[in-house]
Amino acid sequence: xxxxxxxxAGKSGRPTGPPPTALRLRSWSLRLxxxxxxxxxAIAVLGLAVSLVALSVGEFTVPIRDIVAALFGEGPPVxxxxxxxxxxxxxxxxxxxxxxxxxxxxxxxxLTRNPLGSPDFVGLTSGAATGxxxxxxxxxxxxxxxxxxxxxxxxxxxxVYALAFQRGVQGYRLILVGIGVNxxxxxxxxxxxxxxxxxxxxxxxxxxxxxxxxxxxxxxxPVACAMAVLLPACAWLxxxxxxxxxxxxxxxxxxxxxxxxxxxxxxxxxxxxxVATAATGPVIFVAMAAPxxxxxxxRSPGVTxxxxxxxxxxxxxxxxLAAQRLFAPVQLPVGIMTAAIGGVYLVxxxxxxxx
Amino acid sequence: MRLYGTGLTLSYDKxxxxxxxxxxxxxxxxxxxxxPNACGKSTMLRALARMLKPRAGAVHLxxxxxxxxxxxxxxxxxxxxxxxxxxxxxxxxxxxxGRGRYPHQRMMRQWSREDEAAVAAAMxxxxxxxxxxxxxxxxxxxxxxxxxxxxxxxxxTPILLLDEPTTFLDIAHQIExxxxxxxxxxxxxxxxxxxxxxxxxxxxxTHLIVMRDGRIVAEGDPSTIVTTDLVREVFExxxxxxxxPQSGTPLIVPETRRxxxxxx
Numbered sequence: 001x002x003x004x005x006x007x008x009a010g011k012s013g014r015p016t017g018p019p020p021t022a023l024r025l026r027s028w029s030l031r032l033x034x035x036x037x038x039x040x041x042a043i044a045v046l047g048l049a050v051s052l053v054a055l056s057v058g059e060f061t062v063p064i065r066d067i068v069a070a071l072f073g074e075g076p077p078v079x080x081x082x083x084x085x086x087x088x089x090x091x092x093x094x095x096x097x098x099x100x101x102x103x104x105x106x107x108x109x110x111l112t113r114n115p116l117g118s119p120d121f122v123g124l125t126s127g128a129a130t131g132x133x134x135x136x137x138x139x140x141x142x143x144x145x146x147x148x149x150x151x152x153x154x155x156x157x158x159x160v161y162a163l164a165f166q167r168g169v170q171g172y173r174l175i176l177v178g179i180g181v182n183x184x185x186x187x188x189x190x191x192x193x194x195x196x197x198x199x200x201x202x203x204x205x206x207x208x209x210x211x212x213x214x215x216x217x218x219x220x221x222p223v224a225c226a227m228a229v230l231l232p233a234c235a236w237l238x239x240x241x242x243x244x245x246x247x248x249x250x251x252x253x254x255x256x257x258x259x260x261x262x263x264x265x266x267x268x269x270x271x272x273x274x275v276a277t278a279a280t281g282p283v284i285f286v287a288m289a290a291p292x293x294x295x296x297x298x299r300s301p302g303v304t305x306x307x308x309x310x311x312x313x314x315x316x317x318x319x320x321l322a323a324q325r326l327f328a329p330v331q332l333p334v335g336i337m338t339a340a341i342g343g344v345y346l347v348x349x350x351x352x353x354x355x
Numbered sequence: 356m357r358l359y360g361t362g363l364t365l366s367y368d369k370x371x372x373x374x375x376x377x378x379x380x381x382x383x384x385x386x387x388x389x390x391p392n393a394c395g396k397s398t399m400l401r402a403l404a405r406m407l408k409p410r411a412g413a414v415h416l417x418x419x420x421x422x423x424x425x426x427x428x429x430x431x432x433x434x435x436x437x438x439x440x441x442x443x444x445x446x447x448x449x450x451x452x453g454r455g456r457y458p459h460q461r462m463m464r465q466w467s468r469e470d471e472a473a474v475a476a477a478m479x480x481x482x483x484x485x486x487x488x489x490x491x492x493x494x495x496x497x498x499x500x501x502x503x504x505x506x507x508x509x510x511x512t513p514i515l516l517l518d519e520p521t522t523f524l525d526i527a528h529q530i531e532x533x534x535x536x537x538x539x540x541x542x543x544x545x546x547x548x549x550x551x552x553x554x555x556x557x558x559x560x561t562h563l564i565v566m567r568d569g570r571i572v573a574e575g576d577p578s579t580i581v582t583t584d585l586v587r588e589v590f591e592x593x594x595x596x597x598x599x600p601q602s603g604t605p606l607i608v609p610e611t612r613r614x615x616x617x618x619x
Binding site: 022024028029030031113235236239242243245246247249250252253254255256257295299300301 | 404405406425426427428429430431434435436437438439440441442443444445446447450454455457458460462463464465466467468471507510
């Protein structure tokens, strides 16, 4: 008997991971890949570590042991105020929003089978931005701005979907139409900004960069509630979505109801992006980069939802920490940090794919 | 008969490909559908595989209208190897073949022992066990087609439809894939394939369906139905028919205007 050849290096030099194993209990079974498990845990630990550091450092440094005490309500009053009232809600918002962007990006990249099929490019983020700016210019409250950006995100998605629809929606059309709608929305943004009152324009300008500054529990809790509904939907969608990566015919032949699954996935992806944008403003690039990074780190085929969510959460909180500390005492909005990293990463990605 | 269609009108948007078409797939047969380009053979296969909803008429599977059955239920009885599929980036052979188990799985039953056994058996019979840990995108065309076949086999359906399984393969790999199909048929599956090569169709089919302009012109055992008249009528080709020295089936030798190649 000839031994199977050892796993050779892949096309881009990546070795293929060990075969997946299963966790079984009676008639139940869960499929787990050891590498996915290890990387997922590693990213989660990294995310927690970054969060702890973010809880600790700042204008006022809180020692780690005081953080733990404060979280359990037994720390010094100053530490409790800083940790529980100021930093924790900001970080929790960041983790949730990052996870939502990561998931939304993973869903859209999986549907379009293209990294450029991210919410940032198919009209969702810009729809949310336009909605938000309109609300600022019309003098809306914080809640109205959040609501308008969620509505703008859904409207942008509907416009792209309707314009791209032709006997079903194909990935490539979705991207091209999305880019067109994006351009239209950006021109609308600039029109409003040039016509707006200077202080409104400044507020709107700050809002569209996307920021975690001043985020409290009132921001974190709505996002958490939305995630409680959307996460199970993602779990249900992940397996049929994976089948659809092999083409609609293959998926249909395997018993996937392609059109309903696609519609549900688009709805969930839009809501994730919309809720996240409503909380922080359009933080670009997380939705594009998180699934790509996740895929490269976990070396799993196709797009992975869980690892994308973990990566998005870690990325956003990490970028926010960097934005706060890198040029301290000047605090940058996290959107500027992600946009800067995003540009560099996108070029890196494209150069790599070209080869 | 487990799989048949009656009164099928098949169209893409406004363009009608076939009208009032009746087709029956004999149980346990290796049925090959053949005909000139754009005769509707792939369209008919897609309708049988419920990839295309007929504008009129219906495809029946095990006595029920196929579109009325739950889609996973259909996928446990009828498999399809589409003309082209997309290889997910960086997927290994074992992973891809494993995806064929989807219709047997649920959210809380993702990887049972039956799944494992079916994947191992499918890889064994298509001879890709040794490639299990390789990336699919680094395989040759022939190997890749065997992997896709393995995925369809892992689905463990009694009926398997193949849409031009030999396209894009060189002649050696075409024969390899068709021999494999014949083995699968011998093991008791009903196979339906769309092929381009009339000689290969005659050699492997137990039941041949010949189509032209969206109609079935002839069907039956290749040795009895394939005649020079039929080939002229369907393909507009004059030919001689001799016996295939390997299989005893009809072998079509096209006529040419020239007697011998002109060499200069």
